[in-house]
Amino acid sequence: MTSQNPSDSKFINIRKIISDYFRKELIPLLADLRLAIVLLLTIALFSVSGTVLEQGETLSFYQANYPEDPALFGFLSWKVILTLGLDHVYRTWWFLALLILFGSSLTACTFTRQFPALKAARKWKFYEQPRQFQKLALSAEVERGSLESLPTLLAQKRYRIFQDGNKLYARKGIAGRIGPIIVHASMLLILAGSIYGAMTGFFAQEMVPSGETFQIRNIFDAGPWAEPQIPKDWSVKVNRFWIDYTPDGTIDQFYSDLSVLDQSGQEVDRQTIHVNKPLRHQGVTLYQADWAIAAIRVRINNSPFLQLPMAQLDTGGQGRVWGTWIPTKPDMSAGVSVVAKDLQGMLLVYGMDGQLVGTVREGMSTEVNGVTLAVAEVIGSTGLQIKADPGIPFVYAGFGLLMLSVMMSYVSHSQIWALQLEDGSLYVGGRTNRAQVAFEREMVEILDQVQPKET
Template sequence: MKALPRLVALISDLRLAIVLLLVIAIASGVGTAIPQRETAEFYHRLYDPQPWLGLLPGEGVLALQLDHIYSSGWFLGLLAWLALALLLCSWRRQWPALRASLRWIDYRKPRQLSKLSLAESLATDQPAASLEKLGQLLEGKGWQIRRQGDRLAARKGLLGKVGPLLVHAGMVVLMLGAAWGAVAGQRAEQYLAPGRSLELMDSRGSSKLTLALDNFSIQRDPAGRPEQFTSQLRILEGDGSDGSLLKQAQISVNHPLRFQGVTLYQADWALAAISLQLGRSPLLQLPLQSFPQLGEQVWGLVLPTRPDGSEPVLLSLGSEQGPVEVYGADGSPLGQISPGGEALEVKGLPIRVASVLPASGILLKRDPGVPLVYAGFAIALAGGGLSLVATRQLWAIAEEGPGPGQLHVAGLCNRNLTGFAAELPQLLSQL
């Protein structure tokens, strides 16, 4: 039984809470540096040739759960440990301090007041009248007053004692929301071409909403580098067959759309399809695929130039603006084709590129813990603001004497004691 209080004291130690906060901050930084929730092949391809920090290959990143830090068991365990430490600290220290501040302390003798941080004695012919006037002055300044015969007690700023409790409570609620979102949240990235739609399923697999992309544009700088991506979206009810429009909006990078618990982010872009004309054929819209072995953002397709499928060529491009590079089966360059421009004769076959269809990369996130995270922030901020409120206490005793009497006044303050020390003589000068 004796070990339990020591264990509680250890867990609620402020130094331990600071260490936990530091470890959580470092882990969050690692989660920012390492891409999260990718496939195992992605981490092997990224870190096997060059281990992360020169120490961890792909297998090490996966073994330590660094590919999904925020939902890993050890990270959630750290959050739970910190939450428990804050709760125990509030229970052992902050709650007793609040209860103690609500109790009135009664000092009966002037000698008791002289031992406090601030103490003054004022000579007066009418100590009782001065005491009464002091009470009226304090009440006019918003102090709570308690009179008992020849003495009074006053206090102001008790809300400041609630601040630390609210800060701890807000942090616990915030961590609860973050953990709930990491465990129960959903995240998926989809590429949509204009005119296409995507059904949004709930946890039971039934279609609740349909996301349709009407238009997607890429804004580029003069050098051709992408600067901004913009998608025109429609959200339809159910599978969209009845055409019931619920929301129409535009999203771009740093300007997401939030709707019924789902957040849609403009995350990336790709090339979906290319419209070709082979000789005198009608326009053919053919899908493009990514070629990571040729570069980070390179798309293309293999196109046969003969009816029997022989003599293929590779069409590749890195932008919807082109140009389209044409390579032979041996990798030799055969020319370039500009979208919307003239045809290029390749092995006797004229090939014209009419247009290239880009695709919008949309990140869909459903995080049930977001309301708790926002509520936790609000509670913690409110508590931080209240913690700045100084709690002041003041006592006064009227002492009658054979000659001039005295009014003994003393006070305590948990913040800005210097300011309170300068205010007390000004208060007594009004008596």
């Protein structure tokens, strides 16, 4: 005879207590529809905040746009935004925790409600007593009716038929019971894709002059596991950037001719992108998002061409303007300021006293301070938004599956029972989980076609 170790018995009791808690308390709580609705509304609320509030911007941006006094709505300041992580909502621990909790609720509901409902729907049994038909929402007694014609009629209505002598059971629309399970599965797939994308994706911005080659460096927001997604074995060259203007001088569209280069500098892909037509390469997407004036190439008299950078000037919100200073004397004791607002080629030239002294277009020259100033080219910069989200395929697949499963959920699960008694009486009854009126019409049509039993 062997004795049981007290510590083993204690361990078994603790495990049983934990198991009972999960089975009787935690799982029913997670499967509660009210909890799922509250979680879904909370996720939707914070998703809206992530859409309304700019994500991944700099500290100075939030300080300038969300000051403490006056705070937006009386409480929303830059400190609140940064403290709660509202500047990167979709990667905060609490938002991911909400997604995981909602996923756990869906999983619990699937296993405690949907799978048992499907299992019950797949089971079939015969009714052997007339009184059983009284429990059905729709039933009828056909005197001298014949069970023999019923299988053919039901088969024409796409019912699956089970028969044992004088007893019959038929059903159709089992997909209607499978649909809710796939709805939950698709939502779990969407949640998993969202979490995976938040943990492994990144967002970057680059402002690159025409003719320059760059690698993705200026990363604004990235998940904790995003490092492998940031490309290190390829770069991008901006072959050319240009803007199409409307006849009234406003911007119609801007374009970037981009080449993807491998580590040896060989071109592996080349595309011209514009707004709503990005370049995608190895899971990274480059969007045309902005533009700027990077530099101008000028010549003073017969000097070599000089490329001078242009900086954006502070206009107090009155539009975007770029400017630079060009010396007109070798000792830089005199010079002019050149200002441009677009890439159409018109530049304004100001003297050292701030007065307008002339205008000049790209490819032309003008006389200033006793010298000839020729402008060869205005060089534009393309503003690119660069994103990688490895969870996108899972999210798209989840939404596609969700649409399919929602349509499946509208399929009616209909059941029909029949019993032929020895005295010739035929009992027929049925029920459905939706489209009750259509089912009643179908039942009436079937009953009208049941042939009387020959005497």
